[in-house]
Amino acid sequence: MSSVPAILQIRDLSIEIDHDTAVKYAVRELAMTVHKGETFALVGESGSGKSMTALSILRLLPEALEIVSGQVEVEGEDINRLPEIAMQRIRGGRVGMIFQEPGTSLNPVMRVGDQLLETIRIHTGLSAKDARERAIHWLDRVGIPDPAVRIDDFSFQFSGGQKQRIMIAMALAAEPVLLVADEPTTALDVTVQAQILDLLADIQKEFGMAVLLITHDLAIVRKVADTVALMRYGQIVETAPAKAFFEAPRHPYAKELFDAIPTFEKRGRALSAEGRLRAQPRSAESLPVSEESGVDSRLTQAEGQQVVLSVKDLHVGYPIRKGWLKRIVGVNEVVRGVNFELQRGRTLALLGGSGCGKTTVAKTLLRLLDGTARVKGDVKLDGIDLLGARGSALAQLRSKIQIVFQDPFASLDPRMRVGEILEEGIAALKPDVSREHRQQRIEKLLEKVGLPVDSAMRFAHEFSGGQRQRIAIARALAVEPQVLILDEPTSALDVSVQAQILDLLTDLQVETGIAYLFITHNFGVVEYFADRIAIMDQGRFVETGSAAHVLLKPQHAVTQTLLSAVPRLTFGPH
Structure with missing residues (x-):
């Protein structure tokens, strides 16, 4: 892209950590260039220096870190030489940033519209009326329903996916030349993730904006990136066009990361380097799924195994209160007639979009909704009534889940x-x-x-x-415990750390026979780890079955939609 103008150019950047005993670097001698209209993906594990690099672009480094050398240029202007007051026209104006966790980035005591208007007024000079119209336009553009009304709501009145959309609107409201996106989709389910990525791609194409994408999700990188830079220990160890990076990676570390990514084909094999070195043979409980038959090869061996958790006709609803006396006028039913059994030594993956009721099921089983929700149904843990237990009987059951x-x-x-x-x-x-x-x-x-x-x-x-x-x-x-509920236990982890955790959970299950209820939106983990899958939508199970049957032969439209939204990671020429 040599003929395309460079929006961001970093040369010889070193960021030092304030340390008493020795000089340590968060980033060392880093160099990279992001051109107009380009999506440049910076990938690597936690602690590799990705986020510190991003924060240095906006001069938002923590006090313990200091830029000791190098230049960071935005459209040819070295921001390290600018006074702090001049940085105000850079932050949010020429450079927008989407942070990983919108819940902590949005001010809970300010209406979302006021936060958007603050950015627009500082960087555009529009009148109050025009600024509000632009704020409504951007809320509409990022998919917030009824934006003219919702502009006056607070952040806690929005879902996680909607809050991330609001963050994107704030980052783009002043139409920056560079967008820094730090893990913008990590906490989102696959359908919302796909919508966010498509939205960013459309806006980037319209404005010719450069995007610096920071993520540990290589499947997303494969889908959207033009160029990939791989960081390790504060240094970039490989930079290549995305196609070349995935088809023929040069650095051994890239190959290590690829080996650690969970896929359907790797079922029954250790993912992490330490797991492969141990070479602990997995029992028949960890045999892979048969693609030809569409039947889990473990099912026939598990038919006679003990059912440790039985859930029948589970309903969970929250009272709707109105009036000065807050009288109950109805019930908002979140879980509607859920049924499943979990056997010893088995893993049931619970999947679905945000707000479908997955976490509510988990909280109900843990008795965390007592006094706040109306719960009906027959739930037995190790043959004992879980929902009706009280006192010492409940304490005993708590040790089992x-x-x-x-x-x-x-x-x-x-x-x-x-x-x-x-x-x-x-x-x-x-x-x-x-x-x-x-x-x-x-x-x-x-x-x-x-x-x-x-x-x-x-x-x-x-x-x-x-x-x-x-x-x-x-x-x-x-x-x-006999049952362990895993609520997104690996979504915030790097692929190599995720591999270690999945190997650990698999070995523990083989060793102890513990049963897992696995709640996640990571389909790669599900493909590798789950025995059975339940797809949830609007409080109901719409499809259940063996991992192979649901993944390879989905029947319900909701399942098909979820699977079609999953970014797929393939290696080698294709």
């Missing part, structure tokens, strides 16, 4: 050491276990999930994202 959340850092108490976090659950749900035996169990748990024993004396913030998820898994396993 546990959950691992999407964000381990948010679910781990930052003031408690890891050993205390693990011990807390054992002490609460298994009070008959002595302190000595609790300590012994903690040591075994840390070893089982691949963490050093001294982890017990450290705090959650001292660990990486993948290590924190291992801690969360250890905490769930501490009370020896």
Whole structure:
């Protein structure tokens, strides 16, 4: 693209971390060029320096980091030489940015329209009336229904996908020449993700905007990127056109990442490098699915296995209250007549679009909606009525069903050491276990999930994202549950860390016979990991069956729509 003007040019950029003992770099001698109309994908694992590179473009680096050398030029202007007041016309004006988590990027006490108008007024000089019209135009453009009314709503009144659309509207409202998109679709389901990617592509084509896309989802990169740069340890180790990068990667690290991506064809094989080195043979429980028959090869072996969780005709609804006295005038039914069984040593994947009721099912099974929702149905855990249990009976059942959340850092108490976090659950749900035996169990748990024993004396913030998820898994396993609910446990993880977690979960299932209810929007993980799949839409299961049958021969329109929206990652010439 040498004849196309460069919008962003970075030369010899080094970002130093303030460290007492030695010089450390978050980014080192980085060079890259993004041209007009180009989508440049910056990929790599957490800690590789991707987000620090993005923040340096807008001079938003944390205080502990400092640019020590290099130039960052936007349309030929070196932003490192500009005074701070001049950066105000760069941020949101010439360079827009979409952050990974819209929930924390939008001001909860400001109406979304006021946040949009702030950007437009600063960078365009439009009158109040014209600025509001442009704000409504952009809300409409990004797919917010009834934008003239919703412009006066607050961010908490929107879904996760809608909040991400509002962030995109804010980033594009001043029509920047460069858009920096930092993991813009990580937390979205596949249908919303596809809509967001198509939207960005349309707007980019219309305005000739350059896009710097930062992501760890290589399937998205394959779909939208023109150029790919692979980062590791703060340096770019390979830059290539997207086609060449996927067809013939030069760097060994790229090949490692490709090997770690879960696919249908890799069922029964370890994904991570350490898993392949262990070469632990997987039992018949981990045999792959037969594509020819469309039947899970494990089904015949599992027919006689114990049903540990039975759910029949589950209904969950939230009361609708109106008037000064907040009287109940109706019920908003979120889950409508759900039925399924989960057998020992099996994995059921629960899939569907945002708001379909997946997480509500999980919260109901954990009895987290008591007092807030109306729940009806017959749910038995290990043959005991789960919904009707009270007191000590409920405490016993709680030890048999546990959950691992999407964000381990948010679910781990930052003031408690890891050993205390693990011990807390054992002490609460298994009070008959002595302190000595609790300590012994903690040591075994840390070893089982691949963490050093001294982890017990450290705090959650001292660990990486993948290590924190291992801690969360250890905490769930501490009370020896029969059912583990996994709510998006890998969506925020890099592919190599995700591979380690999936290998760990598979080995634990083979070893202990634990059953998993896996809630996710990552179809690659489902293809690799699930025995059975249930597709949910508007509170109901619209299709269930073996992984092979649902994935290869989908019957329902909702399933077909979800599968058609999944970005596919293929390697080699095609």
